[in-house]
Structures are given as structure tokens and as C-alpha cells.
Amino acid sequence: MVDKLAPFVKWAGGKTQLLHELELRMPKTFKKYYEPFVGGGALLFSLHPGHAVICDTNEQLINVYRQLKADAAAVISEVRKLDAEPCSKERYLEVRSAYNAKIQSGDLDAACAALMIWINKHCFNGLYRVNSKGLFNVPYNNRVKGSSISEENLQGVSSYLRENDVDIRLMDFAEALHDVSEGDFVYFDSPYVPVSDTANFTDYTKDGFTLEDHRRLAGVFRDLAARGVKVMLSNHNVPLVHELYQGFPISEIAVKRFINSDASKRTGKEVIITSYSPE
Template sequence: MKYDKLVEPVVKWAGGKRQLLPELKKYIPKNISTYYEPFLGGAAVLFDIQPKKAVVSDINEELINLYMAIRDNVDELIEDLKKHKNTPDYFYKIRGLDRETSIYSKLTKVERASRIHYLNKTCYNGLFRVNMAGQFNSPFGNYKNPNITNEITIRAVSKYLNEANIKLKYCDYEETLKSIRKGAFVYFDPPYDPVSNSSNFTGYAKGGFNRDEQWRLRNVCDKLNSKGIKFLLSNSSTDFILDLYKDYNTKIIQAKRFINSNGNKRGEIDEVLVRNYG
């Protein structure tokens, strides 16, 4: 399987890792039996390193359904994407489908995937956000010519997902790691600990990710460490996170944030990389 530079994220994602890849790749081990990524999101790391064997997951059902449609029904998906219109009325009609249970339940998996990809490409700032009921609630972006079909990238990603041994799962991250064995490597990119009360964005899936969840994740990291399984974790460099992982190797890095409802708050912020190896 040859490396394909056309394989790249198909969705814009809050906290996406594309601009951090040069730094992240310094710490990804060379010899990995199986790559695990249990907070898949936009999949920037997966698509950049393109492992031959991986187990990846997310708790966002619509996102995993999109990746499955790209893998299993790429031609149907591309044809369906061509029908969408870049207008406010059409956008809000499509966005509102998940409020209409009787209509939404009749959508095929491909139609659901097409809907979520369309909304991501045309919503404001590419912000994938849902409310507490799990309904997509980002407003219309008013872009002149968004690449809704995105055919070249989608076909490249489909080819990779079919040629490599990639397991896609819709589940909690602990479930993803149940059968992990020594020799595997885990990259964690969870919802970040908020740096301020106003920056508490956890809306990529209903339910959020509070500090109790951050503690649960640290406990999972401890279990991996006790088994001799290497992990790398990204998070915001808050005092809470730095204290939580004080027993591990940490490195503060600078990251640019391009997704924020307040344009003045986009820019460089400190993040931390945590790992249990040298």
C-alpha cells in the first residue's frame, strides 16, 4: 500500500490537528502493530501517517456513519452530495431534518452521511456542533463557493479505508481499547479542558466532556501504562491537566486555533502533549 498525499481530512473539525502534525509526528513511534485513535474527529493524524492497521472510533454517530459511507458507498455518496444547494433556506431545511424524527428515520445511511458532510462544508466556520439533544445547530456560513462534493479527497480516503485494515467504531473510547495488546500505540485527542468559562466547547457530541471525564481518561492512560502500551495525548495546558498528568512526560507546544465564534480569540494558544515513553 503506497502513501497517498491526497488522503486528508474530509471535514473541518474543532480542535483538528492538521497544523500540529509536524510536532505530533516527532513522538509517534516508528514500529506500531496497531494504531488506535479513540477520539477520531477529523482524522488528521490517521490520514497523515496512514497506518496499515488501525482501530479508530468516535462517540459522534453521524461522523462515523460518514466515514463508513465513504468507505462502503463512495459513488452513491458523491452523487448525493451533488444535489445540495448553497443557500440559507436550503441549509436550514437540511439542518432541521434531525428535528423531524419521522423524516430523519427514513433517511438512508448515505443520505445521512451526505447531509452531515454538506452541513459541515456550508455552516459557519465549519463548526460541527450539536445541542444537548444531539441536533446539529451551527448557523449558515454564507460562503460563496464551498467545495461541497469534495470528490478528489473523498475518493482518496475511500481507497485508503478499503486498502488498509481499518476498523471504524461508534462507541465510547474505553470500549475501543478493550482488546488492545502490547505493541499497539494510542493517540488520544479528547475534547479539551476549557482554558476559560467562555471557551467551554464540548458540543461535538451530546453529553459533553467535563472534568470527571478527564479523570476517567487519565485512569485509562494509567491502565495502558501498566500494560506497557505507549500512548500520546493532546490537551490544553491548563493547571488542571498539567497536574493530572504530572507523572508522565509533558511538552508544552503552541497551537493555532482557527475555529472560534469570536474572531479575536483565534490564534496561538498553549497545548500540552503527554506521553508515557521517552
């Protein structure tokens, strides 16, 4: 296995730049690692724990993890074919249509995983957004050529997933925790509570994670903490988050944000909350 593994997709809310702060506050020892909102898996790949459960509700993303676990060579060979031709707006739209055809036919195979990775590297800001029919609709980022992957990293990710006890789940976060036990460590990195207009934040969010979901998550956090599970959570530093996690240690951390078209919103504060006193 390569020494250093890294996310294979650029992901909204990716935690690469917060890794150091997260690692400072995570428990020194734990049994199994749970990451129920895995996304690009920045903390997972940094820790590469021997026993882990990873989960997300994004079916295409979970397919990539599963395909890499099953056969990285098949995914790499499909990405190579896509990278062989220089990109243009027309070519991007053509590949996006091929990807959407896969989504429509429910064909969750290595070719679909390769399309997902390639598109992530050629779409605007690595965003993942679908329309009401579930079809991917993010525009082109004008990248013309270059490899969409580090083959060494994908091989490393694949070996990690295959050679360890890593269970990959496609389900809601609460369901993914059905078998968690005392002494396990859960890291929650849910979609963010919006920074602006939190006073009016009720039901609608562009990623579908509602105020009710944030309340549900806080309930799960409290329940796990009471059962002796070690829990860490990150989110924006906004009043709602302080209210939901009142009573737990909360650290405020300054960060730069990359996925925001409004440059003035590219710096801000996040919080890391733990169910235990960080050592």
C-alpha cells in the same frame, strides 16, 4: 490510493496544524494504531496505518466513515446533487431540516453522510452542535457556492478504509480499547479541558466531556502505559492537564486556534504527552 489523504470535514480541535509536532513525538514503530477520539482524523489520514481502530461517539460522523468505506461513489453523487444549487440562508435551512429529518428517522445511509459533509462546509466554523432533542442547530456561514468535497480525497479515503484493516467503532473511548495490546499505539485527542475558568470546571461542558471524563481518561492512559502500550495525548496547556499526567514527558507547543469567535483566544499553548520518552 492518492499519496496524500486529508480530513473530509472541518472539525473543532482538528489537528492538521499540529501534525508535524505529533509526528515528531509518536513512536517510530508500533503494531496497531488506535484513535479513540477520531474526529476529522488528521493524524489517521497522515499516517494511513495498515491496521487501525478508529472511534468516536458522534454517530453522524461515524456514519460518514462507514458510508465512505462501503461506497464512496454513492456519497459523492449525493454531495454533487446538493452542490448543484447555489446556497442562501433559506436553502441552508432547508438542507439542515432535511438532515434533521434523517437524524430523527435514524436513517444512516449515503444520503445522510452527504448531508452531514455538505452542512459541515456551510455551517458556522464547521461546528457540530445539537439541541436537547439531538437536532443539529448551527447557523449558516454565508458560503454561496463551490464544491463541498475533494472527490479525489474522498475516493482516496474510501480506498484506504476498504483496502486496509480499519475497524470503525461508535462507542466510548474506553470501550474502544478493549482489544488493545502491548506494542500498539494509541493517540488520544479528547475534547479539550477549557482554557478559561478551569478552576470552576466541574461537570458542565458544551461538548459533554466532563471533568470526570478527563480523570477517567488519565486513568486509562496510566493503565495502558503500565501494560506496554505506547500512548500519546494532546490537550490544552492548563494546570489540570499537568496534574493529571504528572510523571510523563510533557511538551508545550504554541498554536494558532481557528475555531474561536473571540480573536484574543486564537493563540495559545497545547501539550503533547507521551507514555515513553520521545526519541
